[in-house]
């Protein structure tokens with residue numbers, strides 16, 4: 001294995017000293033990059049791209065060739081897990097993800113297998129190994145998964161949703177069925193993330209994209225408690241280093257104290273939470289990642305720099321900040337604007353360290 005040349009990202013997640021604030025972008029590999037669109041066209045469709053280790057590696061590395069990012073993130077999707085459980089994921093043109101066999105009742109849940117990461121999800125493990133080899137220790141590789149709750153929303157709704165009718169119906173009318181499903185997902189995700197860590201992921205992030213649609217008590221019962229189970233089951237050291245875990249609940253700003261108590265190393269913040277306030281609340285327990293509104297990248301460079309400056313000042317002096325967007329980068333932003341964001345995070349953060 002190669003020596004890690006840039007470990008700022010791992011150090012910041014553990015609140016250790018760094019020279020400048022590390023930065024990466026959620027969804028940094030994707031359709032805002034013309035080279036991504038070209039590779040995706042070569043692969044055919046999105047899942048074929050995920051299943052081809054060489055091409056998945058290529059698109060993982062594309063943003064790193066353009067920008068001085070401090071981490072790479074595995075190119076895959078959170079919905080590979082339900083796909084491996086037999087729901088059959090497909091992407092309808094312009095409609096987002098769909099499942100051919102959604103989960104509708106307890107009998108469906110009972111039938112769901114817990115996938116073996118090296119078998120049904122072996123293509124993801126191959127991608128992780130291929131990416132690690134090609135990174136040659138330049139920056140660490142982030143592995144990831146969806147949270148059980150977020151995966152369940154897609155599995156029960158049969159795809160993306162704005163109102164979450166079916167999953168909420170299940171939650172309020174058949175809570176035991178939903179708990180069974182979440183339990184299977186927590187077991188599957190734990191195996192999956194441990195598989196990624198064994199294959200070479202140096203940090204892992206749990207995306208709880210839809211935790212924010214729950215009530216406070218619903219969040220604790222249906223989302224956070226299952227993320228807690230996963231964290232309790234994760235391998236936390238690999239290659240002689242701690243493997244930091246980041247928890248990101250979009251819209252979860254009210255629940256940071258509870259999230260920080262799970263034993264994770266860092267919390268991802270969306271842009272609706274003030275980072276200064278978040279640091280005062282949980283900064284003695286966890287690092288913070290975020291949290292620029294991705295729409296700022298539509299603005300001219302000077303405005304982007306102003307926003308980066310404000311987030312860096314909001315976090316303030318000292319350690320424990322990973323600069324990022326508050327959610328995924330939009331597909332229609334100019335790539336140069338992403339470059340302005342990354343460069344500004346490094347240049348403007350120097351005075352806050354050392």
Ligand code: CP3
Pocket residue numbers: 025026027028029030031040046073074075076077078079096097144160207209327328
């Ligand atoms: O960040 C990265 O660069 C790594 C790759 C990554 C993808 N999806 C690639 C992708 C990651 C980390 C994800 C996570 C993911 N996928 C989440 C959680 C994070 C978040 O954004 O909240 C969710 C909810 C999904 C589910 C998903 N996958 C949706 C809703 C879609 C459709 C999105 C759209 O805009 O059409 C996908 C497909 C997907 N996953 C794309 C990419 C680059 C676009 C596919 C394409 O090329 O057409």
